[in-house]
Amino acid sequence: MIDLIAFAKTYVAARGKFLDAARARGLSVDSRENAAVKGPEGEALYGDVVQLGNPQAPHRLLMVSATHGIEGYCGSAAQIDFLNGPQADLAGEDLSIVLLHANNPYGFAWGRRVNEDNVDLNRNFVDFNAPLPENSGYANIRRAIVPKSLDEEALKEANKAITEFGKRHGFDRVQEAITRGQYHDAEGLYYGGTFPTWSNKNLRDVIRTYIAGADKAALIDFHTGLGPYGYGEIITEYEKTDPNYLRASRWYNGEATSTIGGDSSSVALTGTTDLAFHDELPDITATAIALEFGTVPSNEVFAATRADNWIHLHDRPGTLQWDEVKKQIRHAFYQEKDDWKKMVLERSREVINMTVHGLKGED
Numbered sequence: 001m002i003d004l005i006a007f008a009k010t011y012v013a014a015r016g017k018f019l020d021a022a023r024a025r026g027l028s029v030d031s032r033e034n035a036a037v038k039g040p041e042g043e044a045l046y047g048d049v050v051q052l053g054n055p056q057a058p059h060r061l062l063m064v065s066a067t068h069g070i071e072g073y074c075g076s077a078a079q080i081d082f083l084n085g086p087q088a089d090l091a092g093e094d095l096s097i098v099l100l101h102a103n104n105p106y107g108f109a110w111g112r113r114v115n116e117d118n119v120d121l122n123r124n125f126v127d128f129n130a131p132l133p134e135n136s137g138y139a140n141i142r143r144a145i146v147p148k149s150l151d152e153e154a155l156k157e158a159n160k161a162i163t164e165f166g167k168r169h170g171f172d173r174v175q176e177a178i179t180r181g182q183y184h185d186a187e188g189l190y191y192g193g194t195f196p197t198w199s200n201k202n203l204r205d206v207i208r209t210y211i212a213g214a215d216k217a218a219l220i221d222f223h224t225g226l227g228p229y230g231y232g233e234i235i236t237e238y239e240k241t242d243p244n245y246l247r248a249s250r251w252y253n254g255e256a257t258s259t260i261g262g263d264s265s266s267v268a269l270t271g272t273t274d275l276a277f278h279d280e281l282p283d284i285t286a287t288a289i290a291l292e293f294g295t296v297p298s299n300e301v302f303a304a305t306r307a308d309n310w311i312h313l314h315d316r317p318g319t320l321q322w323d324e325v326k327k328q329i330r331h332a333f334y335q336e337k338d339d340w341k342k343m344v345l346e347r348s349r350e351v352i353n354m355t356v357h358g359l360k361g362e363d
C-alpha cells in the first residue's frame with residue numbers, strides 16, 4: 001500500500017508530519033536549529049534527527065533529506081513513509097536507522113536549492129585548507145549562467161551563448177561547466193562556498209554522533225531534478241574500480257551508476273555529501289549513494305535554478321515575478337502529481353530494502 005499522505009506542501013508542514021510520525025513510533029527527536037536564519041514567515045528552521053534500533057548496532061543506515069532545500073519534498077516524504085510503514089521495523093538489535101530530516105532547512109523553507117549562503121551544500125564538502133577546485137568552463141559561460149536580467153531578450157542571448165559553447169566543446173561540457181561545482185562566483189550557481197556551512201557541520205556532527213562506532217554504514221542522500229521522470233537513479237561518486245563502488249554495484253543489483261565512470265545522468269562533481277560520510281568514518285566499511293529522482297527536462301531545471309538565483313539577487317518576496325519564479329523552481333524539483341509521488345515512494349522503499357540487505361549481508 002502506498003499512501004501519498006507523506007508528501008507535504010511546505011517545509012513547516014513536512015516537518016510537522018515528520019515529527020508526528022516520529023512521535024507515533026515513540027522516538028525522541030534531536031532538533032538542531034539553524035538559529036542564524038528564519039523561514040519566509042519568520043519560522044524557526046531545524047534539521048531533525050531520529051534514531052531507530054540499537055544505537056550501538058554494528059550496522060547503521062543514515063538517510064538525509066533536503067540537502068538541496070527544495071528537493072526536500074521528495075526526501076522528506078520518503079522518510080515519513082518509512083516511519084509510517086512496516087520498513088521501520090527493519091531497525092533492531094543489529095541495525096540502527098538514522099533519519100536526518102531537512103539538513104538544509106533554509107533552502108527547503110525558501111524554495112531554493114541552495115542554503116542561506118547561496119551555497120550548494122552538495123558541493124561544499126571540499127578541503128578548505130587546500131586550493132579550491134577550478135572550473136574554467138563555468139567562467140567561460142558565466143554571463144549566460146548569471147544573466148543581467150530575466151527579460152526574454154536577455155535569456156535568448158544567454159541561451160545562445162550556452163548553445164555556442166556546447167557546439168564548440170560538446171554538450172557534456174556544458175553540463176560539466178554549469179553543474180560540477182565552482183568556488184569563485186558567490187553570486188552564481190552551483191557555488192560550493194569558501195567555508196563549511198551550517199548544514200555541512202551539522203551533517204558531520206550527525207555522522208559522528210550516530211554512525212561512528214559502527215562496523216558497516218550506508219548513506220542514502222535524497223535528491224530530485226535529474227534524469228527520467230519519476231525514476232530514482234542510484235548515483236555514486238566512486239571510480240568504477242573502487243571497492244566502495246563494487247560493493248554498491250552488488251548491493252543494488254548492478255543498478256548503481258558512477259559519475260566518474262560516465263554512466264550517470266550526473267557529471268562528476270566536487271565536494272559532495274558522500275565525502276563527509278567517508279571523512280567522518282575512516283575505519284568503517286561505508287557505502288554512500290545519492291538517490292536522484294527525475295522531474296522535468298534538464299534545460300527547464302537549469303532555467304528555473306537560474307531564475308531563482310536572479311530573483312534572490314535582484315527582486316524581493318511579494319512581486320509578481322518572485323511568485324512566478326517560485327512556482328517555476330518548485331515545479332522543477334517537485335512534481336505534485338500522484339504518479340510521480342507513487343514512483344518516488346515505491347523506489348525509495350525498494351532502495352531502502354536493498355541497502356538494509358546489503359548492510360546485513362556478508363558483503
Ligand SMILES: [Zn+2]
Pocket residue numbers: 068071122222223224225
Ligand atoms: Zn540535489
